[in-house]
Amino acid sequence: MNGLYDEIRIALYRVWNRRWLALAVAWGICLLGWLVVALIPNTYASEAKLFVGQQAMLSTSMIDDRNDQRQQMDQIQQTLLSADNLEKVIRATKLGDNISSDREMATKIVSLRENIEVKSDQPNVFNITVKQSGAGRSDGEAAALARDIAQKIIDIFQEENIAGGAGRTSQALRFLDQQLADRQKELQDAEQKRVAFETQNLGLLPGAGSASQQLLSARAELSQIDSQLASAQSSLAALNGQLAGTPAMLSTPNPSGGGSQISQLQGQLASARARGWTDSHPDVIALKEQIASLRASGAGESGGGSFKTPNPAYSSLQSMQAERAATVSALRARKSALEADVSRLIGKQSAEPGVQAEYERISQDYDVLKQQYDKLLAERENMRLKGEVEEETDLTQFRVVNPPSMSRVPAAPNRPLLLAAVLVLGLAGGAGAAFALSQLRTSFPTAGSLEKASGLPVIGSISEMLTEAQRAARKRKLKLFFGGTGALAGVFLLLMMVEFIQRGTVA
Incomplete structure (x- = not known):
């Protein structure tokens, strides 16, 4: 410390x-x-307070009070701050003294619109605030000009009866019709854009046909093909081994010779091997022992000679080998095609998140436009019903609560x-x-x-x-x-x- x-x-x-x-x-x-x-320069503000009331002659099922208040507020602002009314204000006050062209008038209208504020803090009570800068004029002139502008705005308010009547309703309906037409065109454009995007990116959008789903399906099928190919290759290898141990030709002795017994036993042995029996099978061992016994006794050497004949077991094994080799080739071709599909789908999958995000954005834009269109359509119907009642009844009450003030204290700075x-x-x-x-x-x-x-x-x-x-x-x-x-x-x-x-x- x-x-x-x-x-x-x-x-x-x-x-x-x-x-x-x-x-x-x-x-x-x-x-x-x-x-x-x-x-x-000093900026002076003039404030005025108006009461605009309407009798509750419409049922709540037809018009919601809060929506009615908001619509009334929007209509007042749109009417008061329209270019035609602001031009009337400018020409009726000192703002229009030095204006000599339409361009200057347009600039002055934009500036005046920025300096006018209409708000509602209480139901049916509207506050109008007008601000004017003292640049190029004295403080007293700026304060008086702000007051004159506010007074002219109130006069326009009364003249055009914007609080109610057929004129206001007709103007609001025209405005809503224009807004509906614009929203409908935007909605159609958004729908066409969404359909075109779906057509262009059919395999990348979420769903059963998306790239992710296709990739999962291709990988599952590839795994199944690998299993089938391994099984087929193993079966083909076993068949090749059997074919290698089976003679293509058989020695057929003369009927008179004892060698016919050996030939018969050899045929049985070949048939057993063709069925897939191994040398350790009991029947194969027994056949080999019988053949060896006959050869040892010399029975195979007696007789009057022999001749060669095709081995039917060998031909059967060859047919089975060709069939299984074709199966292996087909499985290999299918595996290559699936591997190519997997590589292609992986490439498409990398672009899928961006496509999905863009699709969601397009869909969201469409949904927002659809909600706006439905909302405007409901407001137009509400305004039409309200206007029909106002044409037959006097619903408007208008009163100036506080006239435009002339401030002695600048609002800014x-x-x-x-x-x-x-x-x-x-x-x-x-x-x-x-x-x-x-x-x-x-x-x-x-x-x-x-x-x-x-x-x-x-x-x-x-x-x-x-x-x-x-x-x-x-x-x-x-x-x-x-x-x-x-x-x-x-x-x-x-x-x-x-x-x-x-x-x-x-x-």
Whole structure:
């Protein structure tokens, strides 16, 4: 805590040591700022309050009170701020004195529309606020012009009977018809855009036919094909092994020879192998033992010779091999096609999120336009029913609660606050400039700061000794400084006084 206090004390000392610089900077900032504030033109506002009531002659099932209030507010704003009515206001007031072309009139209409505000804080009560700048005219003229504009707006309000009647209803219906036509065209364009987008990106949109669904289906089928291909290749390999162990030709002995028994046994052995039996099968082992026994006894050597005949088992195995090889080739071709489809779908899937987001945006735009169209259609029907009743009954009550005022106090700018802000800014700027200069030209107001900066022990300090003449000179300078500071405050108070006097002179 003591360290913070010392830092604050040192900072204040550095600013005080360069107080003349601080005072000069403060004067410069304040004079410049006050000049800018003085050049800002005053803006005066005129306010008027109107009561526009309607008898509750329509049932709540036909017209909702809140919607009716909002519609009435919209109609008043649209009518009052229309170009025709604003042109009437301009020509009836001093705003139209120097207008010589349609372009100038259009510019003036836009400017006037921005300075008129119509709002409703309470049911059936409308506040009209008109603002006018004092640029190019005196404050009194600006205040009077704002009042005249507000009065002319009220006159138009009464003349055109915008609170009710056939004219207002007809104008509102025309406006709603135009809005409905515009919304219908936008709705048709949005529908065509959505249909075209769906047609263009048929495989990328959410649903059963999307790229993600197709990719899942292709991968599932590819997994099934891999399983079938492995099974078919295994079966083909086993069949090739059987075919390799089966003789293509059989030796057929003469009927008189004993070798016919061996030939029969060999045929049975080939048939067994064709059925998929292995050498470890009991029947295969028994056939081999019988053949070996006959050959050992010499029965196979007796007889009158033999001749070669095609082995039917070998032919059967060849047919089965061709069939299974064709199955393997077909499965491989299907696998290649599926792998190509998966690669293509992965590429499409990378674009799918963007397509889906764009489709959602297009659908959302269509839904918003559809809601707006339905809402306008309901409002038009509501207005038509209301107008039919208003044509036969007098529903409107109009009264000026508060006539247009002529303000003596400008609505903007808040000059006293700006003058005070400039003074505070000037004082802060002066102190900041003095402190910044002290950082550039370092001095040590205390022995502790010198010891801290140098890192060396300070044995002691010597107080400054002043002569009487030096003390007198310092007192004179101090008086001059306080005089300059007081003069700055005096100029501020003078400007505040002038501001309030000028407000009192606004007639």
